[in-house]
Amino acid sequence: MTIKRKTVVLAAAFLLAAGSLSAQGGVSYEQLKDAADDPGNWLMYSGEYNSQRFSRLVEIDRSNAAELQLRWVHQMPTLGRLETTPLVVDEVMYATTPDNVVRALDARTGRQYWSYAHELPDHLALCCGKQNRGVAIRGDRLYMGTVDAHLVSLDAKTGAVIWDTEVGNPRTGQSITAAPMVVRDLVITGIGGGEYGIRGFLDAYDADTGELRWRTYTIPGPGEPGNETWEGDSWKTGGAPTWMTGSYDPELDLLYWGTGNPGPDWNGEVREGDNLHSDSVLAIRPDTGEIVWTFQFTPHDVHDWDACQVPILFDAEYDGEQRKLMAFANRNAFFYLLDRETGEFLFAREFARQTWAEGIDQDTGRPIRVPNMFPSEEGTLVAPTIGGAANWFSPTYSPDTGLFYIQAYDAEMLYYMAEAEYEEGELFVGGYGKPAGPADQYVSAVRGIDPLTGDRKWEYQVQPRSTSGLLATKGGLVFGGSVAGIFYALDAETGEELWHRRLGGNVFAAPISYEAGGQQHVTIAAGRALFTFALPAE
Amino acid sequence: MFRVESALRRCFLPAAILLVSSLWWADGLAAQNVLSRALQERVQENPHTTEADVEAGARVFRRSCSLCHGADGTGGDGPDLTRGVFRHGSSDAALFRNILTGIPNTGMGGIYQPDKSIWQVVSYVRSLSRGGGEEEVRGDPRRGRMLYRTRGSCSDCHRLNGSGGRLGPDLSDLGWRRAPDHISASITDPSVAMDADYRTVEVRTDEGNVVRGLLRNEDRFSIQLLDEFENLRSFEKTDLAAIDKPEESLMPPLASFFRGRDLDDLVAYLYSLRPE
Numbered sequence: 127m128t129i130k131r132k133t134v135v136l137a138a139a140f141l142l143a144a145g146s147l148s149a150q151g152g153v154s155y156e157q158l159k160d161a162a163d164d165p166g167n168w169l170m171y172s173g174e175y176n177s178q179r180f181s182r183l184v185e186i187d188r189s190n191a192a193e194l195q196l197r198w199v200h201q202m203p204t205l206g207r208l209e210t211t212p213l214v215v216d217e218v219m220y221a222t223t224p225d226n227v228v229r230a231l232d233a234r235t236g237r238q239y240w241s242y243a244h245e246l247p248d249h250l251a252l253c254c255g256k257q258n259r260g261v262a263i264r265g266d267r268l269y270m271g272t273v274d275a276h277l278v279s280l281d282a283k284t285g286a287v288i289w290d291t292e293v294g295n296p297r298t299g300q301s302i303t304a305a306p307m308v309v310r311d312l313v314i315t316g317i318g319g320g321e322y323g324i325r326g327f328l329d330a331y332d333a334d335t336g337e338l339r340w341r342t343y344t345i346p347g348p349g350e351p352g353n354e355t356w357e358g359d360s361w362k363t364g365g366a367p368t369w370m371t372g373s374y375d376p377e378l379d380l381l382y383w384g385t386g387n388p389g390p391d392w393n394g395e396v397r398e399g400d401n402l403h404s405d406s407v408l409a410i411r412p413d414t415g416e417i418v419w420t421f422q423f424t425p426h427d428v429h430d431w432d433a434c435q436v437p438i439l440f441d442a443e444y445d446g447e448q449r450k451l452m453a454f455a456n457r458n459a460f461f462y463l464l465d466r467e468t469g470e471f472l473f474a475r476e477f478a479r480q481t482w483a484e485g486i487d488q489d490t491g492r493p494i495r496v497p498n499m500f501p502s503e504e505g506t507l508v509a510p511t512i513g514g515a516a517n518w519f520s521p522t523y524s525p526d527t528g529l530f531y532i533q534a535y536d537a538e539m540l541y542y543m544a545e546a547e548y549e550e551g552e553l554f555v556g557g558y559g560k561p562a563g564p565a566d567q568y569v570s571a572v573r574g575i576d577p578l579t580g581d582r583k584w585e586y587q588v589q590p591r592s593t594s595g596l597l598a599t600k601g602g603l604v605f606g607g608s609v610a611g612i613f614y615a616l617d618a619e620t621g622e623e624l625w626h627r628r629l630g631g632n633v634f635a636a637p638i639s640y641e642a643g644g645q646q647h648v649t650i651a652a653g654r655a656l657f658t659f660a661l662p663a664e
Numbered sequence: 665m666f667r668v669e670s671a672l673r674r675c676f677l678p679a680a681i682l683l684v685s686s687l688w689w690a691d692g693l694a695a696q697n698v699l700s701r702a703l704q705e706r707v708q709e710n711p712h713t714t715e716a717d718v719e720a721g722a723r724v725f726r727r728s729c730s731l732c733h734g735a736d737g738t739g740g741d742g743p744d745l746t747r748g749v750f751r752h753g754s755s756d757a758a759l760f761r762n763i764l765t766g767i768p769n770t771g772m773g774g775i776y777q778p779d780k781s782i783w784q785v786v787s788y789v790r791s792l793s794r795g796g797g798e799e800e801v802r803g804d805p806r807r808g809r810m811l812y813r814t815r816g817s818c819s820d821c822h823r824l825n826g827s828g829g830r831l832g833p834d835l836s837d838l839g840w841r842r843a844p845d846h847i848s849a850s851i852t853d854p855s856v857a858m859d860a861d862y863r864t865v866e867v868r869t870d871e872g873n874v875v876r877g878l879l880r881n882e883d884r885f886s887i888q889l890l891d892e893f894e895n896l897r898s899f900e901k902t903d904l905a906a907i908d909k910p911e912e913s914l915m916p917p918l919a920s921f922f923r924g925r926d927l928d929d930l931v932a933y934l935y936s937l938r939p940e
Contacts, residue, residue, distance in 0.1 A: 558734055
């Protein structure tokens with residue numbers, strides 16, 4: 127054997143080894159794109175790029191859900207509230223705490239492999255406490271946005287920091303609470319701070335180096351179309367953050383990201399105009415950051431109704447034609463159906479109680495407002511509340527039932543307006559809200575909705591209220607939780623409750639499902655712990 | 665036996681402490697974000713209580729707290745802080761801790777400020793409930809005290825310095841929290857300004873038994889209350905025929921019992937109740 131030949135053989139062996147290594151340990155873009163073919167893993171925040179949060183595992187179904195048993199509990203090191211959606215890759219679970227701790231756990235037992243804590247400064251401007259909703263994965267690296275507005279890349283095997291990039295300045299009220307999204311070699315992250323007069327943006331970073339590839343502002347600057355929808359310089363402090371994870375359509379190669387409220391929240395007098403692109407969904411080209419189309423749900427919002435919901439992408443026949451659709455149950459109490467290729471508005475319908483609009487104009491998609499519903503000094507009673515008819519907690523969609531499921535809240539609130547003067551790092555909200563009555567006076571319910579008509583097929587009432595995300599499964603189930611600490615499984619067709627357990631801590635997170643040890647598991651965060659259920663082992 | 669135990673203790677305790685402390689340190693990496701120096705060093709009393717501190721605290725409050733507690737602290741999505749009642753701890757140290765770290769299982773997140781700013785917020789929050797003040801009242805507090813004990817039977821339901829009933833609010837420091845007008849209105853028409861902690865609930869069981877009391881908790885499947893006999897009761901909703909939550913306070917309106925001078929005297933007595 128010549129030296130040359132030996133080298134070739136060695137190189138081939140090395141390549142083979144490298145190949146098998148990456149197959150074991152790394153998550154490729156192809157795997158992310160085809161997550162539907164890999165139901166044993168939960169590879170990204172919303173399960174798949176279409177954000178349906180639909181598990182294709184079938185072991186747990188309508189017939190046996192009543193037999194679900196607690197498999198393990200893992201206490202997380204936090205005093206805050208867990209809103210994490212864990213990822214699961216090859217029986218390793220990655221979960222986060224509100225203070226940016228990441229833990230890698232054995233998904234069979236809940237035992238810890240490693241723990242990482244991001245060091246945070248003791249001065250942070252956060253409207254609503256620390257939050258974190260999860261990580262993204264690519265190869266053998268994890269990506270987490272932090273409440274001090276960093277984007278951190280970690281080694282998935284050890285928790286070691288690979289890079290740490292400053293996305294924003296926490297002293298100005300910028301923060302990251304959402305899980306990032308990986309598309310090809312890019313890590314996409316939004317920014318929070320809509321209560322601090324930031325100017326919202328969406329960023330893409332090089333997954334290998336952490337370098338910024340592009341930044342797209344949600345509020346157009348001078349000379350750009352839409353800037354005229356802001357009075358004077360109000361665009362500079364107009365908010366429109368991007369504080370929740372969006373969705374992605376690999377075929378159309380478009381990202382879809384919701385934007386938050388205009389700032390100041392409740393005093394619209396200092397920012398007359400539609401305030402584009404607050405409370406909107408943006409369709410963005412991932413390689414360039416170019417905005418391809420936009421749709422604004424609540425022009426000139428004065429109620430803090432962020433379009434922070436996760437857009438659900440699905441395909442169906444609509445009006446006699448096969449369409450690429452987007453279902454969006456907005457905080458303003460209307461369910462919207464859009465064509466996600468063009469941004470065309472198809473229809474909107476109430477999914478929860480509201481008193482602020484006569485309806486949505488069928489031609490333009492704009493709300494027809496009821497007069498005198500703006501916040502006032504003496505308080506104006508409006509439904510929905512500031513928290514909204516829906517919020518960040520994820521809806522789900524089942525391609526089997528064709529239903530869209532949402533946690534809806536029918537409450538109302540007194541809205542007050544106050545003066546608002548911008549000062550860096552200070553709350554810039556121009557008012558506040560007060561509950562008009564105790565929470566249990568209003569209906570909080572999981573609703574099953576036909577996304578092609580907006581018809582309500584069923585509802586499951588949750589007392590006193592629920593702010594948890596939902597998970598639909600191919601076993602014909604919908605899982606959800608409640609602030610009373612109850613975790614439940616419903617029949618996806620009828621809404622009938624099949625099983626529930628009291629977990630003794632608020633459920634704010636969304637459930638996930640995965641396979642470990644050959645069995646389907648369901649995990650939910652409640653209080654300060656992760657709880658995992660499965661059917662009795664044979 | 666004793667010897668074995670102490671031997672075990674000698675061997676295991678240091679090892680256990682080592683293990684616990686090293687595990688704590690793993691968590692401590694996170695905890696250092698949460699627990700400030702003041703907590704670690706166990707500062708119990710507020711070192712920043714001057715008028716200037718109160719003003720500085722007000723600024724931080726407006727910036728970080730007003731979203732939920734209202735610009736003036738009278739409440740919004742979060743509770744009213746002007747009543748001097750803090751359900752999760754009333755000491756300086758408890759207020760400090762809750763402002764810093766938030767309160768689990770509530771909407772309250774912590775704020776992220778240097779320790780000094782947090783103490784200043786504690787000072788400001790305290791200033792909100794310095795309340796009552798020293799308003800002139802007409803009545804005779806000594807006669808009011810007699811009426812409280814006799815005609816009113818007030819202590820059947822209210823507590824004063826550790827004795828009395830539990831179905832109404834503790835009145836031990838009422839004069840510090842409430843103005844005379846408010847006290848007077850609460851006697852003649854208790855349902856008008858009812859505290860959220862004292863909502864009335866009435867359940868009827870499938871057997872037809874009716875239980876009234878204070879609503880303590882409720883979820884989809886069950887309801888918890890303190891009944892009129894001060895028993896803590898819990899019912900599965902499947903065992904109940906009806907649940908009613910009347911808007912009226914459990915306390916009857918006493919306008920016909922106390923009017924004119926009697927009312928003035930009772931108000932004067934209740935207004936005189938201050939923390940020791």
